[in-house]
Amino acid sequence: MIDDGPLFKQGLCRAVESFERDMKISPWWPRLARVDQDGYCRWRFEETVFRFALGVRKLIEAAKISIEVQAVNIEVGWAPLRGKSYPDTLTYDRIDRLYDLDRIQERTISLVNFCNSVIHSFTLVAGVDVGRFKRVYMRDFFFASDRQRREGVLHMTWQTFRQCVVLPVVADELITTRWFRTGDGKELRIPSSRGDDFDLEEAVELYMNLSTGNKKAVERFIAAFRAEYGASPF
Known part of the structure; x- marks a missing residue:
């Protein structure tokens, strides 16, 4: 569990x-990085994004990120x-050799799907620009899970990552959390950024549409709740 969601979000940001600041202080990098700058950049990028x-994902499991932010649409290329x-x-x-970058299509993915793709990524490759004094600036990156790599690769600009992934997470504010529980400890928690206009039915539907796992979890919980109390929790 995560006790203080806002502080945890600030730490991620x-x-x-x-990472961005460290990439710009070249050539005064750590001694190890001076030997293999390219490898150091790759390691720092992979570590940061992963x-x-x-x-x-941990915040989502702890019900510390609203379902509205979890469902936010992020523009990517495929x-x-x-x-x-x-x-x-x-x-x-070898992104340019294996994938047809001239046929990139616009797509949108949710924050949940982005995190899942990165966590299970087989491909996670950064694109950088090198400025004066060998300062490194992030441009974009490609990513694909083990399953996705067999069909294509996703592309995201670093600006999109900062504005559409990092910013919504750190700015997220939970106002309403509905919590349901069975006698044997099964739980269902629905966190929302909506207050007076919170609608439970809409929230449950949005929560279920976030992923196949969420839908199955809600269905299992409803079945267990009905078996114990003889009625639906909603």
Whole structure:
């Protein structure tokens, strides 16, 4: 469990800001990074984005992020495979060779799906620009889960990540949380950023539409609640 959601969110945001700041202080990087700057950049990028996604997932499991933010639409690009070959452990970073970047299509994914794709990512490759004094600026990144890589790869600009992923999370404010429980400890928690205009039926529907796992969890909880109390919890 996470006790203080707002502080945890602030910590995730500061980690992203720290990463951006560290990339700009080259060539005064840690001694180890001076030997392999490219490897250091890749490691810091992967660590930052992966930890952020994992932290958000933990917040979601602890009911510390509203369902409205979980459902926010994030604009991404999707590039299909060029042929039949898809990335393996030796070619995971060869994005331009394996995917047709000239045929990128616009798509939207939810915050939940973004986090799942990053956490289970097989491909997570950054694109950077190098400025004066070898300062590194994040431009974009490609990502795909183990299943997704067989069909295509997702693309997100760093600006989109900052504005449509990081900012909504850190600015999220929980106002209403409905909590249901059975006698044997089964729980269903629905956190929302809505106050007086909170509608339970709409909230449950939105929660179920976030993912297949949520839908199955609600259905199982309703069945267990009815078996114990003879009525639906909603």
